[in-house]
Amino acid sequence: MSASRLAPEWERQDAIVIVWPHPYSDWAPRLEQIEPVYLQICKYVGKHQAIILIAYNEAHALDIGNMLSAAGIGCENVSFASIPTNDTWIRDYGPVCTVSDHRKFLLDFQFDGWGQKYNWQLDNAVNANLVKNLRFKASYLCIDQVLEAGNIEINGQGELLCSRTCFERDGPQPDTEFTQLEKQLEHRLGCRKVHWLDQVQLAGDDTCGHVDTLARFCTNDIIAYSACQNPKDVNHEALGQLSMQLLEINKQGGNRFELVPLQMPDPIFLNGQQLPATYTNFLITNDCVLVPVFHDRQDDCTLKLMDELFPDREIVDIESGALIRQRGGLHCAAMQIPEGFIA
Secondary structure, eight states: OOSEEEOOTTSOEEEEEEEOOOTTSTTGGGHHHHHHHHHHHHHHHTTTSEEEEEESSHHHHHHHHHHHHHTTOOOTTEEEEEOOOSOSOGGGTSOEEEEETTEEEEEEEEOOHHHHTSOOHHHHTHHHHHHHHSOBSSEEEEEEEEOOGGGOEEOTTSEEEEEGGGGOTTSOOOHHHHHHHHHHHHHHHOOSEEEEEOSOOOTTOTTSOOGGGTEEEEETTEEEEEEOOOTTSTTHHHHHHHHHHHHHHHHHTTSOOEEEEEEOOSOOEETTEEOOOOTTOOEEOSSEEEEEEOSOTTHHHHHHHHHHHOTTSEEEEEEOHHHHTTTOOTTTTEEEEETTOBO
C-alpha cells in the first residue's frame, strides 16, 4: 500500500472551508433564503473549530462579517479569504489533504463543472489562490486529473467508496481504464481497496451520482446509505440497486460492515423536476454532525439514527430546503482541513 493517507472525515480537523453564496453566482435570486442557512452552519461549526470563509471580494467579506455579527455569531474563529468563485460547492473543488511519508500535501485536482455543465474556471483556481491567502503547513501539488471530493468516501483503513458513473460522463469506459484509475487513487490517496458503486444516481443529481448522496462511512465498519421504501418514488429502483451493490461489497469484505439505511424524505420538486434530497449529505465536524432536514416526516427518525451512529458528537439539524433547491447539500457546501495542516 502507498505511504500516502487521506484521513476519514471523523478524524480531528483544523478547520472547515466554506464559500459564501454571492450575487455573481446562481444563488443571486435566492440569497435571502440561503444566507440564513450559511449563518446556521457558521454558528454551530464556529463554536468548536476554525472556519475558513471564502468571500467573492473584500466588500463581500465585510458584508458577511456584518451578517455574522448581526446574528450574534462571533468571528474569532473565522478567517476570511477573498477569492472569486463561480459557485459555492467547495467539496468538489477544494483541497484534498493527504500525508505521504510524513509530508503533508494539499492536492489540487482539476474541476470542470461536473462535465462542463456549469461555469467552472474560477472554482478550478480556488486552491491555488487559497494557498496564497493562508499559511498552510503543507506542500501544494496540482494534479492533472479531474476528481471531485464529493465522490470519494474513505474510512480509517484505506477503503474507498466511489461512484464509477461519475467517471463515465462522456460514455462507458473499459475496465482497463478503471484498473489504471484505481492505481492512481491508491497512489494519491493511499487507499488499499476501492469499492465501486455503479449506475446509481438520484433524480435531479447533476453530479452523475456522487457517493456523498448515496453512502457514507460513519466508522471503519459502519456505512449509512440512502434507501427508499416508496415504490412510487422514481429513486426506488436505483436505491434498490445501491442496496444490492453494498451487500455485495460487504460480502467480499467478509460481511464486517454494518449497513444502516437512511430512508429518503418524501420527494421534493422544483419546476416539476424531482430534487436529489438525501440525508446522507451530512457534514462531520470535530464536535458535531450537521444533518440536513426537510420539514419531512422522516426527519426525526433520521436524527435519532444519527445520534446512535455518532454518540460522541452533538447532532445538529439544519433545514436544507434552500440548499437542495440548488441541487446541493451540507456536505457539498464545506470541505474539512485535517489537523496539522494550518500554521
